[in-house]
Amino acid sequence: MEENKEQILVKHLLMKEEAAWKELFGAYSGNLTYICSRYLTEKEDVHDVLQNSFIKMFRSIDSFEYRGNGSLKAWMTRIVVNESLKHIKQNTDTKSTVEIEDLPDLPNDEEPDFEEIPKAVIMEMIQSLPDGYRTVFNLYVFETKSHKEISGLLGIAENSSASQFHRAKGLLVQKIKEFKMSKKAQYE
């Protein structure tokens, strides 16, 4: 069977060749930076977490199993997310998450419509979410974790995860509206 590009790359990665790792970095670092930045807003934190992630990949590449195209990216993403969560746990005191009760109830179950929003703006919006919300939101939306899984990962109650997500969603709806308003205002 022909080996595809990804498999060949993995083979070289296994040999710990610097060139292969550089290639991997070049190909995926942008996307991984984005993934990491979803969780962490500080540039320095992103830098540190990505660095640690790559080191971790380097050390555990032997345990990587190729399961079809994209599995390398998925594997890397998993490592970056895990490292990001680790960083969050280490660097935030447990109380820093915004108390749910302090926030006003959201008016409705309206769903955010990201269709016309540029990606960079979506990113800004996600980053502007309060830390706890953002983490839950990311895990639920991008990592497709269930609230049960999130509660286990973050050490919070399951319903807390659900309500944080709910509120994050609500905040995004608001932000989208604000963005559309400002856009409109620009044109007028």
Added chain:
Amino acid sequence: MNNEWLNNLRSRMDDHEEDVPEGLWDDIRDELFSEEDKDKMITGFIPEEQHEIGNNNGHKVVDKRLFYCIGGAAAAAVLLFFVLQIDSHTDRPETISQNADGLKEKVKKNIGIENPQDRGSSAAEDQMSTGASLAETTIERTLKKINDIQLFSKETKNDAEVVQDIATVPETKVETRQETEISQKPLLVEKAEDEPMKRKEAEEALFTPEKKKEKYAENKKSKPEKSWMLSMLTGNASSNVAEQQFPGYASMSGKPMNIEQVWTTSTYDDNPLTEVLLANQSQPVEAKIRHKIPVTLGLSLYYNLGKRWGIGTGLNYTKLTSELHSGSHTNYIKGVQTVHYIGIPVQVNYNVVQKGRFTGYVTGGALVEKPVGGNLTTNYVVDDEIKETTKESLDNKSLQFSVNTAVGLQLKVIDRFGVYAEPGIGYHFKENNALNTVYKEKPLQFNVKFGIRLLLD
């Protein structure tokens, strides 16, 4: 609840990219690859988990370049060894000129003390001039091999001139001619004795790199791994030949022979020592013990403890040779003591700098050495004839402790091999009952170790 927006958002953002933090790759590369180089050479950073994974994983990483570069590394080692060997050869002219000096002094003494008609003095003069010319020829030969010893040869030539001046003092008798003939012999023999020594040394020099190659061959087959490191070294206490001089006679221990010893032995007529003593009755005698450069071969294994630190242990073999020359020039006792040590070192390494292919580090540690064998060959030489040879084995097995520290520079030849040079100092703790070796004579020694390191699994 409609999750469509979630899926849309996810797929839309899937390929999104953000600006990669500045210098991230450089940091990662520093961490992984320059670190890996260090691993291979000095310290280890790749942790144990990796170690285990590496074992489980059967992938073979055999670099073809390896084969080409082994040769290169070995060649470098051979070259280094020869350079040092030449270095040690430069000691020779010195001893020759010393001999000439000693002779000159003797001649002067003879002239000064004894009356000019004494046949002994003229004999010594003649002996002197032949000795000096022999020294000259020896030096000329050495010159062909080594360029940088002109200084020594000049000295000796000067000596020779002085000697010739002295030799012009007249009053020669027929008897003296005969004696001159006799005295020429020992010098020739001594020279002849020197030649095999040189050859032996050269053989050793050739032999050691070969050994290394053999070891490479063994190691080549092993799979690479990050934390363990094998290192082969050969050591050399550069220009550290120690000489002890005593008036009168002395034994290998450096202690002068006591009167009883001299007296009791002199009662037996067929005793070779007596002959030596009798032959030297009217001549000034002195004892000289020359400790040769220790020859060390070692094999060590390092384990890396994090980024900069590493510990290592191994097995060292050291050969110490000392030569005793006791008596006058023609009649003397010649002893060669060889002691073989097997030592176990414990070393701690700390990486100081890492620049490209070079790594600078400091190392320190302790060494316990046990003499595993040794012998003392004694030749009694009268009028240049070996009257008797005795060989005894040395059973002194007291441990030799030493501490050492060194700074090292390592050059990565290829990713798995590196050559290093390690100038340092060592201190050998004196044991009163220990053998008289260079360790005892010069406890504080400067040395240069050099060797090859490679990483194994």
